[in-house]
Amino acid sequence: MTIRSIEAIPLGIGFKQTFRFGTVDRTRSQNVVVRIVTEDGVVGYGEACPVRAFTAETQQTVVALIDERVREVVVGQNPTLVRPILRALAPRLVHCPFTLAAVDIALWDLAGKLLGVPVSTLLGGRLHDRIEVHGSVGWDRPEAMAEAALAQLAAGYRTLKLYAGRDDLDADLDRLAAVRAAIGPDPRLIVDVNGLWSVSQCLRALPRLEGLGVVLLEQPVAAWDGPGQAEVVRASRIDVxxxxxxxxxxxxxxxxxxxxxxxxxxxxxxxxGLARARECEVVARAVGLGVTVGSVLELGIATAAGLHLAAAVAAPAYPAYLVGPLKYETDFVSPAVAVSGGEIAVPEGPGLGLAVDEERLAALDLR
Ligand SMILES: [Mg+2]
Known part of the structure; x- marks a missing residue:
């Protein structure tokens, strides 16, 4: 039982509408599907979704790294040796986590299929069969954000993430207030600033955010300014x-x-990928931090991996963000992500529990 081949498939898929967050406008996808095949023809699928705000990797570099650095390590290996293979790959993919994640996901999918168990079982067993998720509304005009928020709530979400940080502070706080006025007091709001506020802007914003009932403030200060964000944490009654x-x-x-x-x-x-995400979860527990399963709005393969991860995470601090496939024009896996009562069912079946429509995948292949 060894790996025969690994292939990287660059995809061309658009978003249903431009999704604005941080300083990024997402209209087209940069996703790459990674397909690992054993000598017996069993296939594991992974997905890279490089987003500029998080990595300098691109669709082209993911494909090149799979071809130039990953293949020679992976081919010929026993695919159930997931962590040993990932350990061998890590020094070849320094600062390229999105490429590593794609291989990681494909290996877990493959190992699960070969062993006849879901990925969540390989992660230690699922604690949840359904995952509570939150919706999201990209940065936009206040009326457009309010309208989008209402549409999301009609789909059953109880928590929404809104984005801020692009406009000046008061204008962005007015946007959040417009959404709150439209949706009423009950839905919970998460605000993601993607590191765009200064410490003093945060300190000015906190009373208004509290008044708007914001429950979580995500990355308010630039990632490099730990001491600055620590000052915000000390001043804030909202979780950061x-x-x-x-x-x-x-x-x-x-x-x-x-x-x-x-x-x-x-x-x-x-x-x-999943292996490193589990390590992060364990360390977070050890140092007294809450954990919430997030995403960069990936397609169905990486989203399913996120659902298996979330199934194995005890007591998440907030609902997970695993609704990426709903933002794209199309996908090529089933079951498709479906939100019901603000929750998504973790796929059943071996590996990721997905069936991939190879014809539709071929139609999206940019090569
Ligand atoms: Mg974020």
Whole structure:
């Protein structure tokens, strides 16, 4: 039972509408599907979703790294040796977590299929069959954000993430207030600033954010300014989450020591996959930080991996962010992500529990 081949498939898929967050406008995808095949023809699927705000990797570099650095390590290996293979790959993919995540996901999918168990079982067994998720509304005009928020709530979410930081502070706070006025007092709001506020802007914003009932403030200060964000944490009665500041367990340990956040965003793409995400979760527990499973709005393969991860995470601090496939024009896996009562079912079946429509995948292949 050895790996025969690994292939990187660059995809061309658009977003249903431009999604604005931080300084990024997402209209087209940069996703790459990684397909690992055994000698017996069993296939594991992974996905890279490089997003500029988190990595300098691109669709082209993911494909090149798979061809030039990953293939020679992976081919000929026993695919159930997931962590040994990832250990061998890590020094070849320094600062390329999105490429590593794609290989990681494909290996877990493959190992699960070969052993006849879901990925969540390989992660120690699922604690949850359904995952509570939050919706999101990209940065936009206040009326457009309010309208989008209402549409999201009609789909069943109980918590929404809004983005801020692009406009001047008061204008962005007015946007959040417009959404709150439209949706009423009950839905919970998470605000993600993607590191765009200064410490003094945060300190000015906190009373208004509290008044708007914001429950979580994500990466308010630039990722490099730990001491600055620690000042915000000390002043804030709203939980502060670290996202762009977390790329691995050593970051989580430092955030715990320096108290630069109270929770961390456990997004498997930026962390380099499921194995490293689990390491981050363990360290977060050890240093007293909450964890929430995040994403960069990936397609169905990486989102399913996120669902298996979330299934194995005890007591998440906030609902997970695993609704990427709903933002794209199309996908090529089933079951498709479906939100019901603000929750998504973790796929059943071996590996990721997905069926990939190879014809549709071929139609999206940019090669
Ligand atoms: Mg974030």
């Amino acid at each position: 989450c670290a996202d762009e500041a977390v790329y691995g367990p050593e970051d989580v340990a430092r955030i715990g020591r320096e108290r630069t956040a109270r929770t961390i965003n456990l997004g498997l793409s930026k962390l380099g």
